[in-house]
Amino acid sequence: MRDMDNQTRIFEFILLGLSEQPLQQQVFFGLSLSLYLIGCMGNLLSILAILLDPHLHSPMYFFLSNLSLLDICFASTIIPKMLVNHLCGHSTISSKACLTQMYFFITFEAADSILLSTMAYDRYLAICCPLRYITIMSVLRCALLVAVPWISANLISMVHTILMTRLSFCTNRIPHFFCDLNALIKLSCSNTQVNEMLVLVFGGSVVLIPFVCIMASYTPIAMAVWKVPSAQGKWKAFSTCSSHLCVVALFYGTIIGVYFNPASTHTTQKDIATTVMYTMVSPMLNPFIYSLRNRDLKEALWKLLKGNHLAKPL
Template sequence: MGRNNKTRVTEFLLVGLSGQPEQEEILFGLFMWMYLVTIIGNFLIILAISCDSHLHTPMYFFLANLSCVDICFSSVTIPKMLVNHMLGSESISCVECMIQIYFVTTFANMDGFLLSVMAYDRYVAIYSPLHYSMIMRPKLCVFLVAISWIITNLHALLHTLLMVQLTFCSNVVHHFFCDPYPILKLSCTDTLINDLMVFTVGGLIFLTPFTCIIVSYAYIFSNVLKLPSAHGIRKALSTCGSHLTVVSLFYGALLGVYMHPSSSYSVQDTVATVIFTVVTPLVNPFIYSLRNRDIKGALRKLIIRVQN
């Protein structure tokens, strides 16, 4: 379809990351492997936490929720790409595309909110350990997760409804899923309102959890530096290392993609999108399990239980 042809688009064509059939074959195998590992890894984390009563604490409650969100995040984008490749098709209907945009926005933001809640949990555990159980009550934990779901769904609904109002001149998407920015670049109509909402509402949704993480760790580090021994400092920081690694990976990629106008979306942004939509959900369970003795112990118990 030409850029000036305003015929109503009924479907989009997801041409993938390379557009070259040989490279797409390699990417298909790679993405299938990554998706299977993501599902299995995150599912094992959820199962280990559920089956071990010692892990029924706020920190692991939030981690189980993060693993659940990561499973959903990957499942919104990768399976459609795999099915299209197997069927020899590139098409996705407009309705499916808008659904993808809605859920990608929801789960991406939910990851950020959960990471901020986990940072607050670590702050309370280190800054006020004697009052930890009193502050991080089960009702508060459930409330923090529930309000995060409400905010992220409302935000996703706003952007999806604005996207539905646009008229598209082209239907060729140079991506493996309906990423909002590449879709906006196909619009014949003015996307000023969409970009404005990304910078205002989207910026607020981005900055709120990010600020919470920064403030929480500022207090954590200021408190840790007051500890009298190096052993105490290492012990305190060991509980935060995995979380900081995930935060850096997720927010580094997210900041590189969505904090600029949609018209300047580039190949580098596509790579960053793959990092936070595919790579981050994949590595999260490994980061948390390899650096956490409690999770490793729970996984060992789970494996022994299955073998018996």
């Protein structure tokens, strides 16, 4: 019995990464580094532009700056460790570091999902209840709507992490480039029924409930935009939501592709490719989607890059 315990007590894991081919590893390293740097720079510039431009001190941009912060944290949980492992020529991660990475990954992923529904609610109020918008979206209400995703996500992540510490593992080789919750569960020799059930319960809640809330917010928005008499007015109303819709489609499309497809369609390569989309590509694209489709943010970014961030409002 003691020998069996020694075999299942694992102190470090081996991350198999994006590929085992040396040439492909070099390509993926360069691609991952580029996406990470571009994403961090784009999100950081968005946060600075919103903070420094008085025109952008509104609820919509407050939520957008929090989304940019989440994207930076989300990518930083995974990519730096992967890059360091490649440079150092090893692919190991201690069990404590693995659980820590898993904890923050779940936290930022869940908070991202909930915050997207908060942003949809904000757009609903701005378009469907414009006269009461300022009154409803007070500073306290905005702070509360940002605090809820962070608190909820941390509680969910804590439950998953505590349950994971109770498992023993048959092998320490993780067929992924980070400590993914589902990948770790598959490696366990223990009874994982509770873990798997909570993955479905919490995962379904964190993805499906915000997604339904987003659809519920945009249904009256679409009806309100349709009633606008002029084509220019319709386009102006829709343009305030189009960038958010693009981000929602990108985020939920990749999440559903990984976690809500039939098990028979899953392959390691397919799951990794889809995971790369929402862990690397999505955080990199988000600031560009918002800046390219939002004139006010585009102007604020241009002022920031030119050094005119101290310009006073008209």
